[in-house]
Amino acid sequence: MDLLALADFTLVARHGGFGRAARAAERPKATLSRRVGELEASLGVRLFERGSHTLKLTEEGRALYARTESLLTELDEATTAVASGGDVPRGRLRVSAPMLFSQMALGRIAAQFVLRHPQVQLEITTEDRAVDMVEEGYDLVIRVNPKVDERLVGRVLLRDRLVVVAHPELKFPAGNEAVPAVVRPANDGTGWELATPRGERRVSITPVLKLASLIMIRDAARAGVGAALLPYSLVAADLQTGGLVAWGDAKGPPIEIWALYPSRRLLSARVSAFLEELKQAFPLGSPEELANFAQRTG
Numbered sequence: 001m002d003l004l005a006l007a008d009f010t011l012v013a014r015h016g017g018f019g020r021a022a023r024a025a026e027r028p029k030a031t032l033s034r035r036v037g038e039l040e041a042s043l044g045v046r047l048f049e050r051g052s053h054t055l056k057l058t059e060e061g062r063a064l065y066a067r068t069e070s071l072l073t074e075l076d077e078a079t080t081a082v083a084s085g086g087d088v089p090r091g092r093l094r095v096s097a098p099m100l101f102s103q104m105a106l107g108r109i110a111a112q113f114v115l116r117h118p119q120v121q122l123e124i125t126t127e128d129r130a131v132d133m134v135e136e137g138y139d140l141v142i143r144v145n146p147k148v149d150e151r152l153v154g155r156v157l158l159r160d161r162l163v164v165v166a167h168p169e170l171k172f173p174a175g176n177e178a179v180p181a182v183v184r185p186a187n188d189g190t191g192w193e194l195a196t197p198r199g200e201r202r203v204s205i206t207p208v209l210k211l212a213s214l215i216m217i218r219d220a221a222r223a224g225v226g227a228a229l230l231p232y233s234l235v236a237a238d239l240q241t242g243g244l245v246a247w248g249d250a251k252g253p254p255i256e257i258w259a260l261y262p263s264r265r266l267l268s269a270r271v272s273a274f275l276e277e278l279k280q281a282f283p284l285g286s287p288e289e290l291a292n293f294a295q296r297t298g
Contacts, residue, residue: 005039006068008032009047013065017055066137089270090119096133097142100214100234101257102126104294105281113277120270134262139271141260145253154260157278160231160287162250164192164203165239167224172247173203180226181205182217192229194248201248203227231255236291 008021012032015021022029040047047061057065097106106124114122133141133152142157166172166179173179178191183205191204208226211217218235221228222243229250238244259278261271282289 002035002039002042005035005042007072008035009039009061010065010068010072012036012048012055013057013061014069063135066135070137070139087269088119089117089268089273091268091270092121092123093140093270093274094138095122095124095140095142095274096131096136096138097124097126098128098144098257099126100231101142101144101290103215104233104290108293109277109281113274116277117270117273120273122274133260139261139268140274143258143260145256146258146260149260152260152262154258155275156256156285157259158233158257158282158285158287158290160233160255160257160290162229162252162255163232163235164194164227164229164247164250165218165221165235165244166227166247167221168242168245169224170227176204178204178206180208182209182211182220182226182228183207184214184217185210185212193251195251196248200251203247231287233287233290233294236288237295 008031011025012018012021015024018029018032018036022032025032036047043060045060046058047064049056049058102124103126106126110122110124114120130143130147131138131141133139141152146152170179183189187207187210189205191202194201194203205227209220211220214230214234217228218230218238220226221230221235222238227247235244235246239246259275261267281293
């Protein structure tokens with residue numbers, strides 16, 4: 001396959017039209033149109049839907065663009081690094097991360113990263129769904145307890161644990177009576193299995209409030225609405241000040257926050273630099289580190 005034709009296709013797709021791509025690259029519009037046409041002929045598919053005033057990627061075009069953009073960027077980055085005698089992080093870096101971790105830590109980490117690496121254009125999206133990083137064009141994803149994916153490799157950034165907390169006035173149940181609880185909308189459980197100083201206990205619950213955000217759940221627990229099952233890192237400060245009390249740790253595997261990237265790619269300089277930024281923020285990978293990082297203001 002003609003690598004130059006792929007580069008021309010990517011250029012047109014990135015700019016959304018032959019005219020804009022031609023002006024950006026200072027190349028003839030007719031040349032770009034011809035080379036994209038030759039690429040379509042060699043593949044046997046249409047990559048663009050051509051209207052009188054519009055140009056849109058077809059489904060095949062979007063799939064090809066999702067793969068070629070990052071690969072060609074990496075090639076350009078590699079050749080530029082060799083020519084300049086160093087491997088300086090540069091180019092676009094797209095990261096997907098879960099909402100809570102983003103709110104607790106990623107704002108300051110992202111700011112520190114771009115100050116250190118001004119040639120990187122960093123973009124972080126926050127969502128809790130399991131994005132397809134290959135199809136959606138992400139360079140790095142941060143996920144909580146991710147499922148095994150043979151296309152991805154990575155490393156654990158942090159470990160956390162789930163604790164049941166409540167306002168000090170809401171007492172731990174002495175018997176089998178259910179306690180009011182604040183839970184997430186998808187939660188349809190009837191209780192929590194806990195490890196407590198008095199041994200293993202099961203606490204029955206009656207959901208009285210359902211909230212989508214863990215921060216909202218913590219705030220409702222602070223107000224005394226009910227007990228809540230939350231990451232230790234999110235409530236560590238409240239436990240220290242006495243605003244909340246811990247009833248016990250939830251039984252089960254620990255929470256693991258992973259950084260993942262495609263296994264088929266060489267690790268680019270910008271991804272390596274961002275991973276190093278995360279490692280510097282959390283060298284031990286403990287829940288206490290995340291809690292302390294979120295509390296720091298300077």
